Amino acid sequence: MTIDVKTARHISTLARLKIPEDQLPAVANDLSKILAWVGMLDELDVTGIEPLANVNDGHLGWREQDVVTDGGQAQAVLANAPSQKADFFTVPKVVE
Numbered sequence: 001m002t003i004d005v006k007t008a009r010h011i012s013t014l015a016r017l018k019i020p021e022d023q024l025p026a027v028a029n030d031l032s033k034i035l036a037w038v039g040m041l042d043e044l045d046v047t048g049i050e051p052l053a054n055v056n057d058g059h060l061g062w063r064e065q066d067v068v069t070d071g072g073q074a075q076a077v078l079a080n081a082p083s084q085k086a087d088f089f090t091v092p093k094v095v096e
Contacts, residue, residue, distance in 0.1 A: 001039070003031040 003011075008028035012019045019027055071077075074087055083090040 001032070001035050003028045003035065007031075 005024045005028050008019070008024050008031060011031065012024075012027070078084045078087065078089070081089045
C-alpha cells in the first residue's frame with residue numbers, strides 16, 4: 001500500500017500535526033516505507049503460535065546473564081559513600 005500526499009495530509013489532520021505542504025511528499029514516502037516494512041510480517045509463518053494479548057501472559061526463560069547478583073563490588077561502591085555502616089549507605093533522617 002502506498003500513501004499519497006492527499007492521504008498523508010488527512011493522516012496529519014487526524015493526528016493533529018501541522019506538517020508544511022512542502023514536506024507532505026516526504027511524509028507520504030516515509031509512511032509508505034513504514035507500511036511496506038510492516039507488510040513484511042505477512043510473510044512470516046505463524047502457524048501453531050498462539051496470539052499474545054499481553055506480554056505478561058508469556059514466559060521467557062532465564063539466561064545466564066539474567067541471574068541477579070550483588071555484582072561482587074560492594075566495597076568499591078561503598079567507597080563512594082560519604083557515610084556508611086556495616087555494608088550500607090547511611091543517610092540523614094528526613095521524616096520526623
